[in-house]
Amino acid sequence: MIQLSFLVILLSFSTLCFASIGDKFSYFQDCTGFCRRDFDCPEYNFAYTWTTSPCFQCRQKCIFETVQIFQEKGWRIPQFFGKWPFISFYFNFGPLFFLIQEPASTIFSLLNLLAVYKMYKRICKEVDEEFRMKTVWKGYGWAGMIVWICSALFHSRDFWITEYMDYFAACLLIFYAMFAGVSFVFPWLQSSNDGKKAYVFFQVIFVWD
Incomplete structure (x- = not known):
């Protein structure tokens, strides 16, 4: 209501x-x-x-x-x-x-890909292995690289497959960013299988709603 x-x-x-x-x-x-x-x-x-x-x-x-x-x-x-x-x-x-198809948007997507790749390399090199969020942020880097690769493909050739790739990759990054934020506050989400299952369950409920 x-x-x-x-x-x-x-x-x-x-x-x-x-x-x-x-x-x-x-x-x-x-x-x-x-x-x-x-x-x-x-x-x-x-x-x-x-x-x-x-x-x-x-x-x-x-x-x-x-x-x-x-x-x-x-x-x-x-x-x-x-x-x-x-x-x-x-x-x-x-x-x-x-x-x-869209040269400027394609170039900007590739530049964003480069920036995320450099961030990922810095995380791998400079963040201590003992830091519990390192794996999460490495995953965030991978999600970001997937997003900008899909974006570059979409802006260079816009047809139904690249359009789906672009939109679903963007959803992936949004959900992963939420997972990273919640993992920072609630460590058990990333350290236990039950926590990961609970996160996926609530994401599915959120999308369905």
Whole structure:
């Protein structure tokens, strides 16, 4: 009942908004329809084939032509599939198609990966083996590296698998950070199997709720 009341109060402050109107725009729909007809691109917008040549170039052309229409009408630049239209980096290398959809985000993800890797190496080298939290923080380093690898893959090639990898890896880091924080306060969580099972149980209940 309390949750329902809170939801009602929250909704009373909400306003109508439109997300990703670019990919719903009629010109974009027609343009990508030609991509499907001419290059046999898939109906599913998040299929891997849309990150390969020539489907990717065709859809990019549709995106920026749609942006030009919006600008000519004096409208704000729209989002497409939840993202702003970025200039991508791509080229063909023989039979291979090399692509980085969002160069800046990919670079920042790799820089974060480097920072976490250096943190992990410092933990391994400088933290005393007797410190009870060392193993936990090493695990946190591994979780962080997994997150930023998945993030770099997602921003370089955005399709359904890399999207799931990015989101689930982020959840992994959030849950592990919670585990690390609770382990610092309650040592028995990390030192006993029962403690670890209890932690996993409450995390499952939290997600299910």
